[in-house]
Amino acid sequence: MKQNFTVRQGALDGVEAFLCVARHRNFRKAAAELGVTPSAISQAVRLLEERIGATLFVRTTRSVGLTEAGERFLSRARPAFEELVAARDMARELGQRPTGLLRLSVPRAIVPLLLEPLLASFHQAYPEVEVEIAASKEVVDLAAEGFDAAIRMGQLVDADLVALPLTLPFPLVVVGSPAYFEKHTPPTHTDDLREHACLRWRRSSGAMATWSFTHHAQTTDIAVTGPLIVSDFPALLGAALEGIGLAQLPEPMVADAIKTGQLVQVLHAYSPMLPGVFLCYPDRRQVMPKLRAFIDHVKARRDPEMK
Structure with missing residues (x-):
């Protein structure tokens, strides 16, 4: 079977334009809010109606109203779109400042030696970051198990991870x-x-x-x-x-x-x-602000000989 190398048009295309027109009952006001031309809004709604297979608006020279199909679509689309916007904002927040849950896989023996002295000061510096410590002797797959980083003995560090030394040999x-x-x-x-x-x-x-x-x-x-x-x-x-x-x-x-x-x-x-103990994490390009904050915090408190 021949593969299709084009991404199909998204089901959400035009939904924001539809919701904005439905709220204002006016194409020009919706265009002004979204910062586009009225014709762009009109085209987006027309394409959405074609994909759905139903007319959503009744248009006259004086007013814009919703059809029955438009009313039903609005009742389900508005809360769903608001949830998507909220999800986007939450994800954006995680990508812009240190916040959220930081999950670390750590050998039990390391917790009292290295982590306990660090956690109190880290919490004071970054109160919006929650730290979850999974103490285990298992060497876990960070991506598969949902961990941001791991602390490991040097001989157990995977070659595809960035390894930051925490101790001297x-x-x-x-x-x-x-x-x-x-x-x-x-x-x-x-x-x-x-x-x-x-x-x-x-x-x-x-x-x-x-x-x-x-x-x-x-x-x-x-x-x-x-x-x-x-x-x-x-x-x-x-x-x-x-x-x-x-x-x-x-x-x-x-x-x-x-x-x-x-x-x-x-x-x-x-x-x-x-070889010592290392903080291991995926490629630097994948480091979220919460992990970057922890990495910088660790670096600042390492043995002076390691700086």
């Missing part, structure tokens, strides 16, 4: 609680992990995550064993604090616990570096 560290090390000798080599209870997490794909290490520029992945399997980093952290076993976690997550003595870091020389 940081190490992945192995930690355990003092209570755990009262019963177990701290490991000094990755081979020692065979003798330890290692806390593990299962990826969203169902695969068990290995522990990664770097030594003398060589990277090694080790399938550890242990008494507990969880689904995300916060659960790993909680289990490590309880002394259930060792955990391998991003350094920013455990920095405070190490500083206060709640956790002890081991295997320092084997800690691999991660």
Whole structure:
């Protein structure tokens, strides 16, 4: 079947002209309101009548009235057109200033570390923007799932997204609680992990995550064993604090616990570096003002070394 490469004439063509004439009962007044010539208004209404297949106006030299078909068309077309105008105005507002709902897909572990400090100040700066945080370990399709942006670890950033770094690179560290090390000798080599209870997490794909290490520029992945399997980093952290076993976690997550003595870091020389955390969003041409405001807000509050 041969394709038609022309766009058919729209069903709404001439409706605004019709409504304006119906309101004024006068073609010249309608033309003046819409800023066109009376002949342009007359032609628009005539074409609309041809598409509908019914006469909408009764015209005399002194007056303009509605036919029965015109009355029925007016009763349905006017509220529908007003809704379309309202929808246009709402969409235009979203495209002109920061307002509306900003949806972010974020790993649970990132919320307290990065987002909570940002959200209060962002809300003060942009009170008309609502922020919805969907905390999940899943790597979602932003367009398909209706998200404006996502926060992701560097190794999970899609190539077709713009990626704004939120943090500097940081190490992945192995930690355990003092209570755990009262019963177990701290490991000094990755081979020692065979003798330890290692806390593990299962990826969203169902695969068990290995522990990664770097030594003398060589990277090694080790399938550890242990008494507990969880689904995300916060659960790993909680289990490590309880002394259930060792955990391998991003350094920013455990920095405070190490500083206060709640956790002890081991295997320092084997800690691999991660590229950091990024704010990811579609092509710059698709950025709405609400997201642009969030991006600028984030940039202003990043580590000074990243500016």
